[in-house]
Amino acid sequence: MSEDEILKLLPEKLLEKAYDDLASSPAKEISKVGVDIVKTARLFLAPLQITATFQDRFENFLRKATKRIPEERQLEPPPEIVGPAVRQMQYLSDQNPLWAMFEELLTQSADSESIKNVHPSFAVLISQLSADEATLILELQKQDFTIVDTLDLNRIENRFFNLQIEKSSVPLQLLANPGHLKLYCSHLESLSLVEWPVEKQTPIQSAGVQTGVRRNSKIRLTEFGKLFASVCIPPDGFTQAKSNTN
Structure with a gap:
């Protein structure tokens, strides 16, 4: 040069x-x-x-x-x-x-x-990103993540608890610390890069009484996040990044 x-x-x-x-x-x-x-x-x-x-x-x-x-x-x-x-x-x-x-x-x-x-x-x-969060942005640039989960209802305390994931398209196998997904998404939301809206809620009932709720949600890039990804994610992804140091 x-x-x-x-x-x-x-x-x-x-x-x-x-x-x-x-x-x-x-x-x-x-x-x-x-x-x-x-x-x-x-x-x-x-x-x-x-x-x-x-x-x-x-x-x-x-x-x-x-x-x-x-x-x-x-x-x-x-x-x-x-x-x-x-x-x-x-x-x-x-x-x-x-x-x-x-x-x-x-x-x-x-x-x-x-x-x-x-x-x-x-x-x-x-x-401010971790390597796992960078991987999530890369994958979200390709497609949104869909999640179906359930929550039990404590009728006495009038609150939901016991979150259980029924279906998820999040590529957890690509993350060094998949157990931190919720933390990662919360952080990315605070940076205005990602949003995680619940698009549909269906009551779960037993004998005519609500016992919980089933939620359909999506993790997706915000408009600002899409611009960020378009500028900062290499066209060929992270092909040279052989380690997922968090």
């Missing part, structure tokens, strides 16, 4: 900040550091105290990004996207689904055709 190609994907303002931190001097005095060193991704990452291994992985990502984006569409991605993304990526293995999501977000942010779909909050949202 040429220096121009690398620099095209690194926001100028962030580079200037990197120079300031590294040299403890204004960006205009950058020549003191050395022009050749300045024009590298390694210098950009150095102030973040990134390991050499991460720098290599990040540069590999930059090479892939420049191949995906035609030169005439390449642009400087917003610093508010690149900054949070790079800070979080240093803590991730490139086998983690979240790494793949950050890669896709950065790629979309550097493309003049897709930048219009990138919301400033996306980098922060990815950083």
Whole structure:
């Protein structure tokens, strides 16, 4: 990859900040550091105290990004996207689904055709996800999850209890911790990415007396969640994410 190609994907303002931190001097005095060193991704990452291994992985990502984006569409991605993304990526293995999501977000942010779909909050949202939650978003992008469950009715206390799942299309086998599904969905709902409405309720009766209820519900992406997934989920999914570290 040429220096121009690398620099095209690194926001100028962030580079200037990197120079300031590294040299403890204004960006205009950058020549003191050395022009050749300045024009590298390694210098950009150095102030973040990134390991050499991460720098290599990040540069590999930059090479892939420049191949995906035609030169005439390449642009400087917003610093508010690149900054949070790079800070979080240093803590991730490139086998983690979240790494793949950050890669896709950065790629979309550097493309003049897709930048219009990138919301400033996306980098922060990815950083709040677990690998299992990323997997759920990937699968929900394909189809909604349908669930049929039942609850018993305590008539004395006038409350429902004893939740039992009768049918579910949630791909629990893909999750590292399937027992945390309810927690995952609650978290994704709090981020406005997922909703879980009950679409139908049918009383369960015995001898003419209600003893419980059967519910039909769906777990699905919100409109915001669909946009998030379209920008942050790689076209080929998480094929390189071999581990489901939660």
